[in-house]
Amino acid sequence: MDGATALHQLVDTSNRLVSRRIFFDEDIFREEIRRIYARSWLFVGHESQIPEPGDYITNYMGEDPVIMVRDRAGAVRVFLNSCRHRGMKVCRNDFGNTKTFVCVFHGWSYSTDGKLAGVPYQKEAYGKRLDTEKWGLLEVPKVTSYGGFVFANWDAGAPSLDDWLGNAKYYLDITMERPLGGVTFLKGTQRYRATSNWKLMAENFAGDSYHLPYSHGSVYRLNIRQISPVTYTSAPALHTVTADNGHCFTSIAFENERFEADMNEAREYTEEVRAYLEKCRARLVERLGEDRANIYALGFGNIFPNLAFNNFSALRPMGFYQAHPKAPHEIEMWQWCAIDRDAPEAVKEMVRVDFTRTQAASGIAAQDDAENFEQVTEATRGVIGQTLDFNYQMGLEAPGEPHPLHPGRVAPYFSENNQMNFYTRWAEMMAEPAAEVVQ
Ligand code: FES
Ligand SMILES: [Fe+2]
Numbered sequence: 001m002d003g004a005t006a007l008h009q010l011v012d013t014s015n016r017l018v019s020r021r022i023f024f025d026e027d028i029f030r031e032e033i034r035r036i037y038a039r040s041w042l043f044v045g046h047e048s049q050i051p052e053p054g055d056y057i058t059n060y061m062g063e064d065p066v067i068m069v070r071d072r073a074g075a076v077r078v079f080l081n082s083c084r085h086r087g088m089k090v091c092r093n094d095f096g097n098t099k100t101f102v103c104v105f106h107g108w109s110y111s112t113d114g115k116l117a118g119v120p121y122q123k124e125a126y127g128k129r130l131d132t133e134k135w136g137l138l139e140v141p142k143v144t145s146y147g148g149f150v151f152a153n154w155d156a157g158a159p160s161l162d163d164w165l166g167n168a169k170y171y172l173d174i175t176m177e178r179p180l181g182g183v184t185f186l187k188g189t190q191r192y193r194a195t196s197n198w199k200l201m202a203e204n205f206a207g208d209s210y211h212l213p214y215s216h217g218s219v220y221r222l223n224i225r226q227i228s229p230v231t232y233t234s235a236p237a238l239h240t241v242t243a244d245n246g247h248c249f250t251s252i253a254f255e256n257e258r259f260e261a262d263m264n265e266a267r268e269y270t271e272e273v274r275a276y277l278e279k280c281r282a283r284l285v286e287r288l289g290e291d292r293a294n295i296y297a298l299g300f301g302n303i304f305p306n307l308a309f310n311n312f313s314a315l316r317p318m319g320f321y322q323a324h325p326k327a328p329h330e331i332e333m334w335q336w337c338a339i340d341r342d343a344p345e346a347v348k349e350m351v352r353v354d355f356t357r358t359q360a361a362s363g364i365a366a367q368d369d370a371e372n373f374e375q376v377t378e379a380t381r382g383v384i385g386q387t388l389d390f391n392y393q394m395g396l397e398a399p400g401e402p403h404p405l406h407p408g409r410v411a412p413y414f415s416e417n418n419q420m421n422f423y424t425r426w427a428e429m430m431a432e433p434a435a436e437v438v439q
Contacts, residue, residue, distance in 0.1 A: 011427040016396055016416065017389040018423055023197040024381045029328040034434040036305055036426065037062030039155040041164045043307040043322065044068045044078055046338070047148040048184045049095065054112055057095045057189075059334065060324045061152060066140065067091045067101070068150060071112040076145060078152040079114050079137040090137065094189055101137075110137050147176030148183055166244025167407035168303060171252070174295055175311055175318060177287045178280050181342030183318060186352070190335045192361040196373035198306055198331050199426070201323035204369060205300055205308030206248035207240055207418025210394065215368045219358070225350070227358045227365070228299070228312035229261040232413050238299070240418050242400050242409040246425025248418035251299025251312070254406065258296040262313050272344045273315075280314045280340075291405045301418075304425050310359075314340070315347055317355035329377050333366075335359060392416040392423075 010019040010028075022028050042061045045068040049057045056069035058081055065081035067090070083090045088105040091098075100117055102109040109118040114137040119130060142153040144161040146169070151161050158164070165172070176183060194201075204211070209232070213220065220226070230253055232238055237257065241249040259281050266274045284293035300310035308321040318338040323331040337355040339348050358365040379385060394416040400409030411417045 007427045007431050011423045012389075013420060013424055013427075016392040016420055018392060019389055020380050020386050022426075023199060024328050024377075024386060026328055028430075029325070031430060031434075032426070033062050033325065035432065036429045037325070038434065039153070039158060039429065039432075040305050041142075041144075041151040041153045041158065041161050042305075043303070043320070044143075044150050044152045046183065046185045046320075046336075047076065047145060047150060048182070048338075048341075049187075050076065052097060054097045054099060055095075056091065056098065056112075058091055058093065059322075060332075061140070061154065062325060065089060066152070067137075068152075069112050072099075073113070075113075076143060076150055077112075077114060078140040078143050078150070079110075080140070082138070083108055084116065084135045084137065095187065114139050147172070149176075164245060165247065165303070168243040168245070168247035168249075170292070170407050171241065171243065171249050171295070171298055171301075172303075173288055174284065174292055175298055175309070178284050178296070178314060179318075179340030179342070180276075180279060180283060181340055183338050184341040185320075185336050185338045190333075190360055192333050192366075192370070193326075194331050194333060194370045194373055195329055195377050196323075196331050196370070197329055197377070198323040198325040199422075200373045200376060201321070201331060201333070201369075202302050202304075202306050202308060203419045203422050204373075205250075205310070205321065206302035206422045207250050207416060209238070209240070209250050209413050210416075211372070215372060216365055218368075219364050222364075224357070225354060227310075227316055227354060229265055229315070230257050230312065234261070236413070238413040240400075240411050240413065240415045241403075241406070242411065242417050242421045243407070246304030246422050247302070248304075248421055249298055249301040249408070250418060251413065252295060252410075253299075254294060254403070256294040256296065258313060259294075262296075262315055265313075265315060269346065270344075273346060276344050276347065277314055295406075302422065304422065314343075315350060317351045317359070319355060319359050321359075329381060333361075333370075392419050395420075 010022050044059050045057045050070045053072050067079050067081045081089050083103040085108050088103050090101040090103045100109040107120040111117040116132045116135045140152040141156040239252045241252050262277050297311050297313050302308045306322050311318040321335045339351050398411050400411035400417050403410040
């Protein structure tokens with residue numbers, strides 16, 4: 001990257017144009033892994049996935065594989081999933097429970113607090129020359145849990161997670177607090193590869209309400225439960241909210257529309273389901289006050305850089321998504337379905353079915369999106385295609401206003417303010433020095 005001027009040309013915030021180069025240029029990709037992924041608070045997993053000592057899951061931070069483990073003393077730690085001997089992955093499972101991580105290459109083993117605990121034939125092979133104290137797993141220096149969501153940051157000098165999330169927490173609290181038994185991730189991770197830059201997925205969740213009626217038009221015409229009981233056509237008072245530090249919310253309703261839609265739908269269900277919804281809302285009022293209870297469910301959005309989510313209702317899944325960057329034009333989507341542990345069984349079942357039907361790799365919505373991203377890539381990566389810009393001018397005339405009750409900049413539903421918020425933050429971080437990689 002050759003300085004702020006070049007970045008300014010790639011992301012032109014005044015005219016709302018973004019160069020197609022940032023999605024396909026190998027050098028830019030390498031720089032964003034160093035300047036963004038090595039310095040951002042990245043979601044690594046949810047505490048409900050590792051309730052017991054020794055429980056672990058694996059994930060990625062940028063291109064680096066990591067293990068999130070609850071150590072024998074109960075602390076949540078995150079390590080680079082790479083043996084200190086010759087770099088082999090020390091954990092090759094998606095999740096499990098263990099006393100030690102044993103490397104399958106030569107057999108070094110590590111305890112759940114990362115210490116090098118065993119070296120085969122240590123005396124014969126090394127004598128006294130191996131200082132095992134120095135060769136434990138590399139631990140991510142900053143790990144913070146917020147509402148059970150574990151974020152980690154390789155940059156020891158990074159601001160706190162609180163500062164990083166800024167006013168986005170005001171909205172995220174709603175998802176954390178509404179479930180009576182807490183947000184609970186179902187076991188397992190759904191994964192698929194797509195030929196796409198990671199930012200296409202992130203910006204889609206950040207603010208692309210405009211593609212819904214068109215790309216997902218077939219979903220609306222099917223006689224099935226819709227993933228969002230409140231749509232733009234049923235309640236035109238949906239909004240985008242542009243939050244701090246590149247975080248974005250789309251499809252927010254401020255006037256209790258989402259709760260009312262849930263209650264309306266629940267007339268078809270049992271009294272238990274209706275009572276459950278009332279309790280969820282009452283809990284929000286008690287914990288966060290009436291104004292935030294009136295928001296009730298966030299719609300969809302993206303926490304910078306790549307934690308996307310959707311939740312339209314207490315009767316629908318809480319979906320969480322990470323587009324892991326693998327190459328400039330390749331992602332691996334990792335996605336999870338979360339439920340309220342204390343929801344009635346009928347609701348849990350509805351949630352599982354709806355997640356599978358819409359956002360799973362073979363779901364109706366995910367396939368529409370992946371097809372778009374792959375064809376954008378195909379049509380954009382050529383030498384001529386790379387000379388053009390993408391257009392984000394929707395919202396130039398309505399760049400967003402403060403709301404009298406809620407933080408962030410609030411704008412109409414059809415808007416590309418959030419995408420520009422995302423790319424403005426991207427350009428800022430790309431202009432800042434790369435992180436000193438910790439050791
Ligand atoms: S690479 Fe792990 S023991 Fe050699
Ligand atoms: Fe979509």
